Amino acid sequence: xxxxxxxxxxxxxxxxxxxxxxxxxxxxxxxxxxxxxxxxxxxxxxxxxxxxxxxxxxxxxxxxxxxxxxxxxxxxxxxxxxxxxxxxxxxxxxxxxxxxxxxxxxxxxxxxxxxxxxxxxxxxxxxxxxxxxxxxxxxxxxxxxxxxxxxxxxxxxxxxxxxxxxxxxxxxxxxxxxxxxxxxxxxxxxxxxxxxxxxxxxxxxxxxxxxxxxxxxxxxxxxxxxxxxxxxxxxxxxxxxxxxxxx
Amino acid sequence: xxxxxxxxxxxxxxxxxxxxxxxxxxxxxxxxxxxxxxxxxxxxxxxxxxxxxxxxxxxxxxxxxxxxxxxxxxxxxxxxxxxxxxxxxxxxxxxxxxxxxxxxxxxxxxxxxxxxxxxxxxxxxxxxxxxxxxxxxxxxxxxxxxxxxxxxxxxxxxxxxxxxxxxxxxxxxxxxxxxxxxxxxxxxxxxxxxxxxxxxxxxxxxxxxxxxxxxxxxxxxxxxxxxxxxxxxxxxxxxxx
Numbered sequence: 017x018x019x020x021x022x023x024x025x026x027x028x029x030x031x032x033x034x035x036x037x038x039x040x041x042x043x044x045x046x047x048x049x050x051x052x053x054x055x056x057x058x059x060x061x062x063x064x065x066x067x068x069x070x071x072x073x074x075x076x077x078x079x080x081x082x083x084x085x086x087x088x089x090x091x092x093x094x095x096x097x098x099x100x101x102x103x104x105x106x107x108x109x110x111x112x113x114x115x116x117x118x119x120x121x122x123x124x125x126x127x128x129x130x131x132x133x134x135x136x137x138x139x140x141x142x143x144x145x146x147x148x149x150x151x152x153x154x155x156x157x158x159x160x161x162x163x164x165x166x167x168x169x170x171x172x173x174x175x176x177x178x179x180x181x182x183x184x185x186x187x188x189x190x191x192x193x194x195x196x197x198x199x200x201x202x203x204x205x206x207x208x209x210x211x212x213x214x215x216x217x218x219x220x221x222x223x224x225x226x227x228x229x230x231x232x233x234x235x236x237x238x239x240x241x242x243x244x245x246x247x248x249x250x251x252x253x254x255x256x257x258x259x260x261x262x263x
Numbered sequence: 264x265x266x267x268x269x270x271x272x273x274x275x276x277x278x279x280x281x282x283x284x285x286x287x288x289x290x291x292x293x294x295x296x297x298x299x300x301x302x303x304x305x306x307x308x309x310x311x312x313x314x315x316x317x318x319x320x321x322x323x324x325x326x327x328x329x330x331x332x333x334x335x336x337x338x339x340x341x342x343x344x345x346x347x348x349x350x351x352x353x354x355x356x357x358x359x360x361x362x363x364x365x366x367x368x369x370x371x372x373x374x375x376x377x378x379x380x381x382x383x384x385x386x387x388x389x390x391x392x393x394x395x396x397x398x399x400x401x402x403x404x405x406x407x408x409x410x411x412x413x414x415x416x417x418x419x420x421x422x423x424x425x426x427x428x429x430x431x432x433x434x435x436x437x438x439x440x441x442x443x444x445x446x447x448x449x450x451x452x453x454x455x456x457x458x459x460x461x462x463x464x465x466x467x468x469x470x471x472x473x474x475x476x477x478x479x480x481x482x483x484x485x486x487x488x489x490x491x492x493x494x495x496x497x498x499x500x501x502x503x504x
């Protein structure tokens with residue numbers, strides 16, 4: 017276990033592993049996402065109250081899932097950065113913060129598009145929407161702070177502190193729909209409970225969520241590899257890699 | 264004892280208890296602040312000016328002001344605290360006092376807490392004291408003003424405490440002012456929501472006990488956790504420079 021832990025801290029080792037896993041992540045992600053989206057958008061039954069407009073759920077829910085998971089994984093990595101000073105953890109945080117920002121924006125945007133036909137408005141100041149907006153701001157702050165500090169190590173640790181402080185927002189997002197009686201419906205998609213929606217809607221949703229997670233994994237690998245190459249550009253293995261043409 | 268710099272700190276030696284060290288830092292910050300009185304006045308003037316923008320810019324109607332007065336006061340107080348945060352560590356950082364504080368044998372988070380409390384006493388508390396006057400100017404009734412002041416009294420220390428984290432993180436950076444706002448405003452939003460929510464509930468005649476309890480919970484949470492985060496952030500910022 018500890019040996020594995022130490023290995024994981026080595027950028028070179030991660031670079032090799034990521035290169036090997038990436039094709040699988042990409043293929044699996046595209047396959048699952050395509051299956052989920054085609055099934056969901058073209059073949060799943062119409063909702064008896066919302067008609068076809070509910071179909072945006074197949075994009076909205078997966079991006080909202082990722083928006084929150086990415087923040088939580090950043091928080092875990094932040095703890096690792098502060099406690100063990102592991103290099104890869106700050107590479108991870110730096111690599112995925114912009115991705116999290118984009119997914120948060122996507123979930124807000126698709127939510128607005130969905131809200132127009134069902135609620136009759138693009139935006140309401142309800143608890144779930146507002147807390148997601150705060151999450152968007154938090155991502156923005158993390159990225160801004162990272163860019164503002166020139167020294168790599170200080171930037172990583174300062175960002176880690178900020179990420180951990182922002183974690184208070186995550187339970188607020190999660191439980192906002194239960195604590196306050198809001199316009200946004202409570203979670204309909206849970207892995208732990210029997211689904212409240214019909215199987216023909218739930219399964220394609222599950223496929224799109226899994227597919228997007230895999231694609232996110234692929235994207236993370238690419239971004240982390242790039243960051244590692246930039247940071248380790250003076251080491252021998254990177255130079256040898258570049259000389260060999262990236263093979 | 265002539266300059267406003269580090270000489271004002273009494274030598275804090277091994278034997279000094281954390282509490283008296285806190286007291287020394289607190290007293291020193293208050294004394295330094297009172298020697299630059301204009302800095303104390305500025306956030307208050309800003310607070311009054313921002314509040315007066317709303318009747319002039321949006322509508323001087325009594326009904327509008329009564330309805331949104333509490334929100335306006337809260338937002339203005341929040342911005343005033345935000346603007347004053349830059350001073351929290353900046354001067355000590357520039358003249359090296361901060362490094363001496365970090366080197367003290369007493370836990371840094373206690374000294375940071377003392378500094379933050381001094382900051383609250385010098386900016387947050389005056390805002391609370393000034394709030395009733397502005398409350399009358401935006402036509403709030405007596406009960407709403409009382410509740411508003413109570414929420415500000417509980418809320419402004421939370422603003423100072425959360426703000427100290429941002430101030431510590433952005434210490435010594437190029438565009439610290441704007442960056443500080445970007446980092447801290449998202450964290451201020453919950454305090455703002457519950458602060459104005461309390462006044463709104465009181466105006467409708469609903470019980471406010473639950474709201475006040477939640478704000479108290481914010482305060483306890485901020486008091487116990489924020490000093491640790493600020494202390495960690497200070498060490499990072501100092502190692503950076």
